[in-house]
Amino acid sequence: MTAFVIRRLLQSAVVVFVMSLIVFFGVNVVGDPVDMLINPEADQEDIERAIRALGLDRPIGEQYFYFVKGALSGDFGRSFIFGEPALKLVLQRMPATFELAFTALVMAIVFGIPLGLYAGLRPNALSSKTIMAGSILGFSLPTFWVGLMLIMVFAVMLGWLPATGRGEVATFLGISSSLFTLDGLSHIILPAFNLALLKISLVIRLTRAGTREAIYQDYIKFARAKGLSENRIIFVHLLKNILIPVVTVLGLEFGNLVAFSVVTETIFAWPGMGKLLIDSIQQLDRPVIVAYLIVIVLLFVLINLIVDVLYSVLDPRVRIGESQT
Amino acid sequence: MSPARILCFAFVLASVSLATPALAKDLTIALASEPTSIDPHFHNLGPNNAFATHIFDRLVKTDEKQSLIHGLAVSWKPLDDTTWEFKLRKDVKFHDGSPFTADDVIFTFERAPNVPNSPSSYATYIKGKTVQKFDDHTVHIKTKRPYPLMPNDMSTFPIVSKKSGAGAKTEDFNSGKAAIGTGPYKFVEYVPGDRIVITRNDDYWGDKAKWDKVTFKPIKSGPSRVAALLAGDVDVIESVPTTDIERLKNEPKVQLSQGISNRVIYLHLDHDRDASPFVKAKDGSNIKNPLKDPRVRLAISKAINRDAIVERVMEDVAIKAGQLLPEGFFGVSPKLAPLEHDPNAAKKLLTDAGLANGFSITIHGPNDRYINDAKIAEAVAQMLTRIGIKTAVETMPRSVYFKRASRGGPDKTPEFSFILVGWGAGSGEASSPLKSLIHTYDKSRGFGASNRGRYSNAEIDKLIEDALATVDDAKRQKLLAKATEMAIADVAIIPLHYQVNTWAAKKGLKYKARTDERTVAMGVTE
Numbered sequence: 001m002t003a004f005v006i007r008r009l010l011q012s013a014v015v016v017f018v019m020s021l022i023v024f025f026g027v028n029v030v031g032d033p034v035d036m037l038i039n040p041e042a043d044q045e046d047i048e049r050a051i052r053a054l055g056l057d058r059p060i061g062e063q064y065f066y067f068v069k070g071a072l073s074g075d076f077g078r079s080f081i082f083g084e085p086a087l088k089l090v091l092q093r094m095p096a097t098f099e100l101a102f103t104a105l106v107m108a109i110v111f112g113i114p115l116g117l118y119a120g121l122r123p124n125a126l127s128s129k130t131i132m133a134g135s136i137l138g139f140s141l142p143t144f145w146v147g148l149m150l151i152m153v154f155a156v157m158l159g160w161l162p163a164t165g166r167g168e169v170a171t172f173l174g175i176s177s178s179l180f181t182l183d184g185l186s187h188i189i190l191p192a193f194n195l196a197l198l199k200i201s202l203v204i205r206l207t208r209a210g211t212r213e214a215i216y217q218d219y220i221k222f223a224r225a226k227g228l229s230e231n232r233i234i235f236v237h238l239l240k241n242i243l244i245p246v247v248t249v250l251g252l253e254f255g256n257l258v259a260f261s262v263v264t265e266t267i268f269a270w271p272g273m274g275k276l277l278i279d280s281i282q283q284l285d286r287p288v289i290v291a292y293l294i295v296i297v298l299l300f301v302l303i304n305l306i307v308d309v310l311y312s313v314l315d316p317r318v319r320i321g322e323s324q325t
Numbered sequence: 326m327s328p329a330r331i332l333c334f335a336f337v338l339a340s341v342s343l344a345t346p347a348l349a350k351d352l353t354i355a356l357a358s359e360p361t362s363i364d365p366h367f368h369n370l371g372p373n374n375a376f377a378t379h380i381f382d383r384l385v386k387t388d389e390k391q392s393l394i395h396g397l398a399v400s401w402k403p404l405d406d407t408t409w410e411f412k413l414r415k416d417v418k419f420h421d422g423s424p425f426t427a428d429d430v431i432f433t434f435e436r437a438p439n440v441p442n443s444p445s446s447y448a449t450y451i452k453g454k455t456v457q458k459f460d461d462h463t464v465h466i467k468t469k470r471p472y473p474l475m476p477n478d479m480s481t482f483p484i485v486s487k488k489s490g491a492g493a494k495t496e497d498f499n500s501g502k503a504a505i506g507t508g509p510y511k512f513v514e515y516v517p518g519d520r521i522v523i524t525r526n527d528d529y530w531g532d533k534a535k536w537d538k539v540t541f542k543p544i545k546s547g548p549s550r551v552a553a554l555l556a557g558d559v560d561v562i563e564s565v566p567t568t569d570i571e572r573l574k575n576e577p578k579v580q581l582s583q584g585i586s587n588r589v590i591y592l593h594l595d596h597d598r599d600a601s602p603f604v605k606a607k608d609g610s611n612i613k614n615p616l617k618d619p620r621v622r623l624a625i626s627k628a629i630n631r632d633a634i635v636e637r638v639m640e641d642v643a644i645k646a647g648q649l650l651p652e653g654f655f656g657v658s659p660k661l662a663p664l665e666h667d668p669n670a671a672k673k674l675l676t677d678a679g680l681a682n683g684f685s686i687t688i689h690g691p692n693d694r695y696i697n698d699a700k701i702a703e704a705v706a707q708m709l710t711r712i713g714i715k716t717a718v719e720t721m722p723r724s725v726y727f728k729r730a731s732r733g734g735p736d737k738t739p740e741f742s743f744i745l746v747g748w749g750a751g752s753g754e755a756s757s758p759l760k761s762l763i764h765t766y767d768k769s770r771g772f773g774a775s776n777r778g779r780y781s782n783a784e785i786d787k788l789i790e791d792a793l794a795t796v797d798d799a800k801r802q803k804l805l806a807k808a809t810e811m812a813i814a815d816v817a818i819i820p821l822h823y824q825v826n827t828w829a830a831k832k833g834l835k836y837k838a839r840t841d842e843r844t845v846a847m848g849v850t851e
Contacts, residue, residue: 030724030725031725031726032727032728035723035724035727035731037370037444037445038444039369039370039449039751040749040761040775041369041751041752041757041761042369042445042446042449042774043761043771043772044771044774045452045771046445046446047774050443050444050445050446053441053442053443053444078442081361081444082361082362083361083362083364083367083368083441083442083443083495084495084496084499089517092517093517093518096519148548148549148552151549152552155552155553155555155556159556162556163552163555163558164542164544164549164552164553165519165520165542165544165553166519266545266546267546267548267549268549269542269543269544269545269546269549269553271517271518271519272518275518275545276518281724282693282724283724
């Protein structure tokens with residue numbers, strides 16, 4: 001296990017390095033931040049002053065050298081727009097995005113697995129067909145449209161939930177989150193559901209497919225022959241076996257939820273990292289884009305690691321295989 | 326009364342007094358773009374300048390039409406050609422209770438142009454000026470040459486306190502430690518991307534603020550902003566999307582306010598190169614740049630149906646333009662009206678210019694900068710194609726566009742031949758567009774910084790320079806109007822329309838529309 005983790009970490013270091021190279025040179029090809037930042041009233045002298053202040057007058061290779069030098073000591077440079085350290089800005093927004101992604105993930109599990117299981121066990125029932133049709137809708141409707149519709153129905157027409165923003169934040173066990181206040185919960189329901197919709201559909205389909213496949217396998221038949229109760233067969237034998245692909249996918253999808261909640265965060269004005277990223281891209285705030293992407297790469301690496309560890313908990317064969325190598 | 330009763334009574338009293346804050350007047354405003362910092366000298370940018378007016382005052386303030394009014398200075402006058410005297414307001418206190426004096430002004434002059442990492446510095450307004458303290462409430466500002474725009478420049482940067490601002494970094498303003506001004510509101514909290522909260526300054530020297538607490542929430546997405554207003558989450562929104570205006574007019578819960586802005590949307594043409602990269606003959610062969618011929622430029626201007634653009638593309642949320650600034654601003658010409666749409670005259674002008682068969686051209690524009698910018702470019706292209714100028718449209722995000730339009734070509738020259746741009750006159754008078762768009766590009770003297778068509782006319786240059794050295798308002802106004810008239814007659818640029826901005830507030834509130842496009846709590850009335 002230790003060797004496996006160390007190997008993984010070394011691979012990740014290479015990935016992060018290559019990524020930094022691609023991202024840094026990539027964002028430097030597009031446009032010129034000075035045009036986005038400078039006041040139109042500024043004259044040529046002011047423009048040059050701004051170029052110097054941002055360090056953009058230096059050759060790109062030199063800029064990269066300083067970037068790597070700083071990054072190795074945890075300094076990703078200062079945001080052009082906010083003048084604050086880029087990493088600080090990204091980390092500041094991280095809790096908001098995490099709680100949104102976490103809530104969406106919980107929704108995906110809580111709605112997706114039971115519905116998928118139900119549809120898998122009774123494939124021909126009308127209710128199952130409705131669930132499956134619904135999941136297709138969940139896949140195909142564009143996120144921004146669903147988001148606006150949710151706002152229109154639940155905030156504007158019914159007035160049950162707030163339209164945008166993050167609610168009050170409270171601290172519990174050292175963690176600050178809006179999940180600990182009623183106001184916060186009421187704010188998070190709509191954006192989290194919007195973000196979760198696609199994942200719910202995904203989990204439904206995965207669970208259903210797994211169930212359909214596993215139900216005819218010998219161990220289930222044997223369990224039945226042994227006279228085990230239906231509940232035990234479904235919730236212990238069947239569920240445990242079909243959960244592996246679901247856990248893999250959810251693990252990766254959690255990364256996606258965190259990294260690409262851009263649309264949902266923009267529509268619901270959720271002060272998270274996704275909104276920061278899209279703003280930074282539009283305004284060419286290069287240090288923030290780079291810092292964000294590197295944080296996300298690290299995050300994916302970490303999630304994959306956790307998923308691999310979870311496998312070995314769910315499937316003893318993985319454990320045995322590892323100990324033999 | 327038994328102790329239990331007293332306790333009970335006290336409890337009722339307490340709960341009543343807890344309930345009364347319902348009377349407190351709170352306001353929530355949704356912003357389309359949020360300030361990037363609380364530091365008023367960090368970033369010379371629209372949202373920052375708008376927000377700073379709540380916490381900080383300037384020597385000279387501007388009203389909603391950008392006319393200059395008294396701020397921290399009670400009067401100003403030129404003492405001689407190169408010295409201005411500003412008399413400062415007495416008995417003004419900063420939020421921390423310390424008095425405002427000439428030392429704070431001097432300190433601001435030192436700090437504002439020298440903020441580290443500033444992406445757009447206020448040095449623009451301060452360089453070339455030296456400030457001297459005459460007494461505690463008088464300062465003298467000297468320039469090398471006569472400088473009539475001194476009061477305008479003094480309306481651009483806020484005065485910070487020397488006591489709390491000395492050594493303060495941008496972070497110290499963002500955390501609130503140094504965010505101490507003399508303004509009508511006091512800083513409470515700044516959570517980037519989420520909210521900025523301010524509260525009333527009861528000791529304000531001027532009209533006391535109307536709202537006990539104001540919260541600004543950045544909601545970038547237009548439809549979400551409208552939804553947040555309709556849902557009652559926010560009280561006022563700025564930049565209402567044009568597509569929603571018609572619907573909101575019929576919405577009983579909402580009150581709209583609209584006002585013309587200082588922003589003109591215009592077309593700039595390549596006046597410089599003999600062979601312009603995006604102008605070709607119809608068969609694709611190279612031709613001599615026809616845009617250098619004033620008849621061709623006039624033909625293009627006449628071919629454009631400004632009424633149609635205003636009505637169809639802008640859904641009536643714009644006013645057609647005939648010069649660089651709408652009427653009512655200082656230095657505009659009373660003689661210039663928007664050019665009438667006349668395709669036949671346009672065709673005749675093309676024939677006179679020897680281009681009866683027309684030519685082909687590409688119009689470049691941004692697609693996320695001005696209201697409906699890409700659609701305007703498409704409309705212009707159709708109108709020009711109708712008179713025989715085959716026009717292709719290419720739009721792109723502003724992050725890419727402005728670099729290419731300003732210096733994307735060889736030797737950092739403008740890349741395009743024919744572009745759609747906008748210009749907001751920050752100073753609120755005509756010298757701003759004349760100096761930046763019409764004057765010959767002159768790097769060493771700071772003229773023509775946004776002259777992306779490289780228009781050059783020595784006579785107009787002289788008028789502009791004379792105006793910028795004429796302290797007498799009446800004389801300067803005439804010079805500016807004359808320069809504008811000549812530039813329009815020569816079709817240096819082709820003005821299309823002035824942008825109209827729209828705010829929406831919940832029923833019972835009203836926003837006083839501002840020409841400088843700022844959204845400020847002081848403009849919200851009941």
